Structures are given as structure tokens and as C-alpha cells.
Amino acid sequence: MPTDTPLAPGNRRAWTNGVLAALTGIFALMAGLFLANLWGRPSRPANPLVDEAFLDTAPWRQSYADLARAKEDLSDFDCYACHEKNEPPPIRYDADLNIIIPEEHETIKMGHGSHQRNNHCFNCHNESNLLVLHTRDGRELSFAESSVLCGSCHGPTYGDWEAGAHGRISGYWDRSRGPAHRLDCVNCHNPHAPRIPSRTPAPPPSPLRGPRTDPSREPTH
Amino acid sequence: MATPPPVPSDKTSDRALSRRSFLRSTAALSGLTALAASLSPLRELDDFTSTEQFLQKYYKELTPEEMTRVLARIEKEVERQYGIRPHVRDLRPMDGVEFVYCLNLTRCIGCRKCVHACVAENNLSRDPEIQYIRVLKLPHGSLDVEKAEHKYTADQVPEKGFFYLPVQCQQCRNPACVKVCPVHATWQESDGITVIDYDWCIGCRYCEAACPYWARRFNFAKPGLPAERINPDMSYLGNRPRKLGVMEKCHFCIQRTRAGRYPACLEVCPVGARKFGNILDPNSEVSYILREKRVFIQLKEEMGTSPRFFYYFDK
Numbered sequence: 001m002p003t004d005t006p007l008a009p010g011n012r013r014a015w016t017n018g019v020l021a022a023l024t025g026i027f028a029l030m031a032g033l034f035l036a037n038l039w040g041r042p043s044r045p046a047n048p049l050v051d052e053a054f055l056d057t058a059p060w061r062q063s064y065a066d067l068a069r070a071k072e073d074l075s076d077f078d079c080y081a082c083h084e085k086n087e088p089p090p091i092r093y094d095a096d097l098n099i100i101i102p103e104e105h106e107t108i109k110m111g112h113g114s115h116q117r118n119n120h121c122f123n124c125h126n127e128s129n130l131l132v133l134h135t136r137d138g139r140e141l142s143f144a145e146s147s148v149l150c151g152s153c154h155g156p157t158y159g160d161w162e163a164g165a166h167g168r169i170s171g172y173w174d175r176s177r178g179p180a181h182r183l184d185c186v187n188c189h190n191p192h193a194p195r196i197p198s199r200t201p202a203p204p205p206s207p208l209r210g211p212r213t214d215p216s217r218e219p220t221h
Numbered sequence: 222m223a224t225p226p227p228v229p230s231d232k233t234s235d236r237a238l239s240r241r242s243f244l245r246s247t248a249a250l251s252g253l254t255a256l257a258a259s260l261s262p263l264r265e266l267d268d269f270t271s272t273e274q275f276l277q278k279y280y281k282e283l284t285p286e287e288m289t290r291v292l293a294r295i296e297k298e299v300e301r302q303y304g305i306r307p308h309v310r311d312l313r314p315m316d317g318v319e320f321v322y323c324l325n326l327t328r329c330i331g332c333r334k335c336v337h338a339c340v341a342e343n344n345l346s347r348d349p350e351i352q353y354i355r356v357l358k359l360p361h362g363s364l365d366v367e368k369a370e371h372k373y374t375a376d377q378v379p380e381k382g383f384f385y386l387p388v389q390c391q392q393c394r395n396p397a398c399v400k401v402c403p404v405h406a407t408w409q410e411s412d413g414i415t416v417i418d419y420d421w422c423i424g425c426r427y428c429e430a431a432c433p434y435w436a437r438r439f440n441f442a443k444p445g446l447p448a449e450r451i452n453p454d455m456s457y458l459g460n461r462p463r464k465l466g467v468m469e470k471c472h473f474c475i476q477r478t479r480a481g482r483y484p485a486c487l488e489v490c491p492v493g494a495r496k497f498g499n500i501l502d503p504n505s506e507v508s509y510i511l512r513e514k515r516v517f518i519q520l521k522e523e524m525g526t527s528p529r530f531f532y533y534f535d536k
Binding site for chain 1: 237238240243247250251254257258261315330331332333334336337338340341347348349350352355371372373374375376377378379445447450478480481482483487488489490491492493496497498499505506509510513514535
């Protein structure tokens with residue numbers, strides 16, 4: 001049997017008491033920290049609320065009918081404020097047969113179709129009466145009836161639109177409870193450049209553990 | 222045999238602490254600490270289940286008077302938690318109505334507006350984030366959802382060479398999630414909507430595992446819902462605020478559609494890719510689409526779930 005520690009009994013008691021007191025202190029501290037939940041829940045920045053612009057249900061564009069209904073300024077449609085009656089405006093093309101938009105109409109960007117066959121103003125506007133539109137078969141239509149004009153070329157899409165399968169809708173699916181609000185072609189499509197432009201998407205779902213800071217760690221699949 | 226040497230005694234002083242009594246008191250102290258720590262989540266419980274809710278009967282067994290009391294309780298609870306007096310209703314399915322959703326994949330541009338309109342309409346948790354709609358980005362010429370990405374961060378959409386497939390609850394005719402629920406907290410109603418009773422759900426997440434569309438969401442934490450963005454038009458089976466530990470999912474905006482209105486995701490869609498209506502009405506848009514258009518899939522058709530959510534193309 002090895003002999004026990006050479007410390008005197010008194011010293012040994014003091015040493016033991018010191019260690020015990022220190023250990024008790026450490027345990028109490030840990031218990032305090034634990035209850036204060038210092039590391040129990042890692043803090044992370046709150047998810048930002050989505051921009052309310054992404055919740056907007058209003059159409060992108062206003063049709064002539066919308067403007068007339070809202071009694072807004074219709075001076076843009078008053079062609080003969082500048083043009084002269086009985087004098088068809090001239091149309092010029094560059095060498096590639098792209099139409100040259102005059103300065104007065106610089107807001108118009110032509111892009112109707114990927115070809116150049118439909119860049120002629122008077123395919124739709126009536127050159128002898130600029131206040132109306134006309135179809136290829138000679139029907140005259142007011143600006144408020146522009147959807148019919150679109151339908152004179154885009155028949156299948158027009159049929160879908162009439163049946164409710166193309167275009168936006170809001171309000172009531174149950175027509176006995178309330179009206180459904182339908183939109184015209186020009187509420188979404190710019191008639192001069194009807195392709196719907198690309199747009200910025202709303203933010204993607206946030207990862208559970210806070211925003212990813214390193215873009216190279218984007219999952220690739 | 223030698224007799225063992227005498228054990229040194231600590232009994233010389235009453236105040237001395239023996240190793241044994243130290244270990245005993247430390248063990249007792251740490252045990253108490255651990256107990257206190259394990260109970261500490263209770264401090265965060267500010268919405269104890271009320272006795273009323275605890276004793277509440279199963280949804281289908283509630284009499285109209287009991288339902289009135291339940292709705293009043295929910296209104297009171299929402300007001301206490303968020304400071305907003307909501308209008309909670311219990312809308313029942315209409316006769317002769319079966320809802321169907323159609324989504325035009327030619328038109329969808331992947332802008333995710335539907336995702337966030339749904340979050341706003343249905344009082345979904347913002348933090349942690351819960352979203353019912355997942356917009357998948359897929360390369361052209363494939364419908365392999367393994368190749369899909371839903372966290373795309375493009376600057377502009379649509380991206381060239383990709384199409385977008387929004388996925389949400391498909392409101393199956395043969396729903397796997399309903400079959401696995403051990404407590405019948407989720408069921409299919411006569412208008413085709415599969416609903417969840419949040420007061421009956423036990424949070425076992427079997428339905429989440431059973432759903433082939435990843436459509437069900439679980440409240441792992443208390444929903445973080447900013448009071449200023451609460452939608453006060455609520456319904457019992459729909460968008461009333463959920464609590465910790467229950468499942469939720471898309472319910473075709475039950476608070477809107479059973480009142481005759483279109484769902485929120487449809488109204489916000491900027492390209493009109495989403496169509497909704499009553500399939501039993503031959504004049505509805507969805508009847509026209511299923512009759513006339515190239516409706517090509519029910520997603521994961523081979524699962525036999527027979528969704529009421531149809532994807533179609535224009536051309």
C-alpha cells in the first residue's frame with residue numbers, strides 16, 4: 001500500500017475547501033449563463049419584409065377606356081392638335097427598313113413581332129382619320145375598342161381571352177356574388193411593342209439560418 | 222494478512238466538507254439546474270392553450286352555436302396577440318362547386334409575386350419564413366424536378382432557356398396526406414379543398430412526409446407575424462394565425478374562394494398565367510381550358526394522387 005499524501009491534515013482540508021468553493025462558483029456561473037440563454041439560441045438577423053411593390057395587383061398600363069373612365073387627360077389621343085386633317089403623315093424608313101420614329105413620338109418604341117413586317121403605323125392607325133384605328137379588312141374601331149383590333153390578327157389568343165383563358169382577371173369567380181374585372185389587351189401589352197418586358201423577381205425564400213453571405217455557396221442543382 | 226491501515230478521518234471538524242457530501246450536493250445542485258434549464262422554455266409560453274381550446278370538440282362535430290363560440294375565442298386570441306380585431310368566419314363548401322386550378326406554363330415568368338401575395342393574404346410566418354408556393358426554375362426540354370432550382374436569384378426574369386413551374390398544394394382527389402393523418406386533423410371537403418384543423422393537429426408531420434409535392438409546411442417555431450401586415454379577413458380552416466407545432470398548407474385561399482372571389486395568387490399574377498374556377502360549371506374558364514387547351518400534366522401523375530391542379534401550354 002502506497003503511503004498517503006504527505007500534506008498535513010489541516011493544509012489538505014483548506015486545499016479541498018478552496019477547490020470545492022471554486023467548483024461551486026463555476027457551476028453557479030454556468031447555471032446562470034444557461035438560464036440566461038446566452039448560447040441556447042444563436043441570434044440571426046430577422047427576415048426583411050418583402051417590398052409591397054411585389055404585392056401590387058394593379059395592371060401595368062392604363063388603356064384608353066381606363067383613362068376615359070377616370071376622366072384623366074386624354075390630350076395624347078387628340079392627334080389633330082398637331083397633325084393636319086386630310087394630310088396623311090409621312091413615314092420614313094432607314095436602310096434596314098426600320099421605321100424612323102419622329103421626335104414628336106419619341107416615347108414610342110416599335111417592336112411588334114420579331115420581323116419587320118409589322119412596323120408600319122398605318123397597319124393599325126387610320127391614316128385618313130388618326131382618331132380611329134382600323135383592321136386590315138377595313139373595319140374602323142375607336143381607341144376604346146382596341147382589343148378587337150388585336151383580335152383581328154391574333155384570333156386564337158382573342159378566343160382564349162374571350163373565354164377567360166388568356167389575360168388577367170380579378171374579382172369574383174362566382175358571378176352570382178359579384179363582378180369579375182377583366183382587362184383589355186393594352187392593359188398588359190404595349191401595342192407598339194407587345195412582348196411583356198422582363199422584370200426583377202421577388203426575393204427567393206430565405207435560408208433558415210440567416211442570409212447566405214458567400215454567394216459561391218449557392219447550391220448548384 | 223495485514224490489517225488495512227486506518228483510514229484518515231475527516232471527522233476532526235464538523236465544518237469540514239467530505240468528498241462524498243460535496244459530490245452529493247453538487248449533483249443535487251446540477252440536477253436542479255438542469256431541471257430549471259429544461260423548464261426554461263416555459264418562460265416563452267405566453268399563449269397557453271386555453272381550457273376552451275383544450276376542451277374543444279372535433280371540427281365536424283361542432284354545432285353551429287359551439288362554432289360561434291369557437292370563432293369568438295379565436296377573434297379574442299388574435300386581438301390579444303396582435304392588437305387587431307379580425308373577422309373570423311367558418312365558410313362551408315358550396316353545393317355544385319368543385320374547384321380546379323390551371324396554370325399556364327407558357328405565360329409564367331417566374332417573378333414570384335404569387336409567393337408573396339399568398340404570404341400576405343394567408344398570414345404566413347415571415348420569420349421563420351413559411352411559403353406555400355415554390356417556384357421551380359427548370360431548363361427547357363425537361364420536366365425533371367431533380368434539375369429544378371427554386372432559390373434562383375436572377376436579376377431579370379424570365380431567363381433564356383428556362384421555364385418556371387410554380388408548385389403548391391395540388392388539392393388531390395386521392396390525397397396521400399389525408400390517409401396518413403392519425404387524428405383526422407386533415408380531410409378533403411366536398412369542393413375539393415383539403416383542409417387542416419389547426420386546433421386538432423398534433424404536429425406529427427406524417428402528412429408532410431406523405432405529400433409528393435412538398436406542399437405542407439410545419440411551424441417549427443412560433444410564427445413571426447408583424448401586426449401591421451395581418452389580413453383581418455380570416456377563416457377557421459384557412460388563414461387564421463397558426464401556432465407552434467401545427468401543419469399548414471395552401472387551401473386555395475378558402476376565405477376568398479368560398480366567398481366567391483379569386484385566390485390571391487391569381488389576382489396578383491402579372492401575366493395572367495393562373496386560372497381558377499368551378500369545374501362543374503361548363504362555362505367557367507377552367508372548363509374551357511381543360512376542354513380546349515393542351516393540358517399536359519398533373520404533376521407526378523404516376524403517384525396516383527390525381528391533382529386538381531393542372532399545368533398547360535398555349536402553343
